[in-house]
Amino acid sequence: xxxxxxxxxxxxxxxxxxxxxxxxxxxxxxxxxxxxxxxxxxxxxxxxxxxxxxxxxxxxxxxxxxxxxxxxxxxxxxxxxxxxxxxxxxxxxxxxxxxxxxxxxxxxxxxxxxxxxxxxxxxxxxxxxxxxxxxxxxxxxxxxxxxxxxxxxxxxxxxxxxxxxxxxxxxxxxxxxxxxxxxxxxxxxxxxxxxxxxxxxxxxxxxxxxxxxxxxxxxxxxxxxxxxxxxxxxxxxxxxxxxxxxxxxxxxxxxxxxxxxxxxxxxxxxxxxxxxxxxxxxxxxxxxxxxxxxxxxxxxxxxxxxxxxxxxxxxxxxxxxxxxxxxxxxxxxxxxxxxxxxxxxxxxxxxxxxxxxxxxxxxxxxxxxxxxxxxxxxxxxxxxxxxxxxxxxxxxxxxxxxxxxxxxxxxxxxxxxxxxxxxxxxxxxxxxxxxxxxxxxxxxxxxxxxxxxxxxxxxxxxxx
Numbered sequence: 268x269x270x271x272x273x274x275x276x277x278x279x280x281x282x283x284x285x286x287x288x289x290x291x292x293x294x295x296x297x298x299x300x301x302x303x304x305x306x307x308x309x310x311x312x313x314x315x316x317x318x319x320x321x322x323x324x325x326x327x328x329x330x331x332x333x334x335x336x337x338x339x340x341x342x343x344x345x346x347x348x349x350x351x352x353x354x355x356x357x358x359x360x361x362x363x364x365x366x367x368x369x370x371x372x373x374x375x376x377x378x379x380x381x382x383x384x385x386x387x388x389x390x391x392x393x394x395x396x397x398x399x400x401x402x403x404x405x406x407x408x409x410x411x412x413x414x415x416x417x418x419x420x421x422x423x424x425x426x427x428x429x430x431x432x433x434x435x436x437x438x439x440x441x442x443x444x445x446x447x448x449x450x451x452x453x454x455x456x457x458x459x460x461x462x463x464x465x466x467x468x469x470x471x472x473x474x475x476x477x478x479x480x481x482x483x484x485x486x487x488x489x490x491x492x493x494x495x496x497x498x499x500x501x502x503x504x505x506x507x508x509x510x511x512x513x514x515x516x517x518x519x520x521x522x523x524x525x526x527x528x529x530x531x532x533x534x535x536x537x538x539x540x541x542x543x544x545x546x547x548x549x550x551x552x553x554x555x556x557x558x559x560x561x562x563x564x565x566x567x568x569x570x571x572x573x574x575x576x577x578x579x580x581x582x583x584x585x586x587x588x589x590x591x592x593x594x595x596x597x598x599x600x601x602x603x604x605x606x607x608x609x610x611x612x613x614x615x616x617x618x619x620x621x622x623x624x625x626x627x628x629x630x631x632x633x634x635x636x637x638x639x640x641x642x643x644x645x646x647x648x649x650x651x652x653x654x655x656x657x658x659x660x661x662x663x664x665x666x667x668x669x670x671x672x673x674x675x676x677x678x679x680x681x682x683x684x685x686x687x688x689x690x691x692x693x694x695x696x697x698x699x700x701x702x703x704x705x706x707x708x709x710x711x712x713x714x715x716x717x718x719x720x721x722x723x724x725x726x727x728x729x730x731x
Contacts, residue, residue, distance in 0.1 A: 381710030417444025434561030464509030522658015663712025
């Protein structure tokens, strides 16, 4: 015989208040659930028969409790609609229960702040098709806790893709999936700290959030000067750093590609000192004027940790990232990650594996590469000779160098245009000793396609 509680429709998780008698205790429990908001206005209650069976009490007891609360105005009862919590004004909170005010993020009508792709370009239909296939074919064990490195299906597909598209030596056993670059960097920072590393060299221009992740793990950051050839890796020898964080293919945010000589200097430093190179390949797929610059990791897979994500190629909201870890470090990375610190969900991993395997990922990247190249060309044409545009061989942003005083004037005018812009100085390491540079970092990949034209017009209007 089927238990009635298993088919009663709604489970209230309700217990009569003890010490009051069964009917009075049930009435008080229901009243308090409605008063506190645990039972929302309009919520339908189980029938008296179902609730009585669930609680193991007489049906009349439940009916009498319902009737009393209807009379008090807490519940309503209409034929064909059942018994529901009455629609009423919410009770005022006690003075002590003032909600905590959360910081409000400033919004602008237009944004050219770098760091995001065109979110409207996310391939919903193709992703949904891949998700359906992945869910249909997923083995039962995929719904368990699994391997802390991530699903093997995605690691195998990524190994092939990274070798083909980025020149990365990536054995599936050396890939660790993580929830975006931030989690990957945090894990590596903890591992470095456990190795008694105290200082990490970083590029003189870069994201403050990455520096904060390193310092949050107890590491100091030492800036390397950045110029048109990327970070000056020759400076590593004098830093005493145990690791260096680099963006070799497309320096963020200046856009410079690390030259072969500086790549070799970084690898030589790592080999001679036992240091580690953390390679952030954040937008390696988007190069426009020639073949993509290959990953630094290919020069020495034992001294470079390669980090990549789907944040720019697909969407940051997927929280999908990966690390290719040198073999001797795998146990240390997994020890820090732990068996309870998982990355993105198994179904998302299986979906991405199917998305790449089917060729949909390559098609999407090609489509978006054409879209971003058109935007880049339109940006250069619209700016004309009002600013010097650089860093545009790859990526989703450009740097606009301005004459003295131009940066402040442009930011002030952008505010009037309700346009979100960031200056190059925003990304400068506080301890950097490079000459100041007045420039704007323009994220031309950020606006949705429908807003690109007015956003570009607002930028041109803001330029001095």
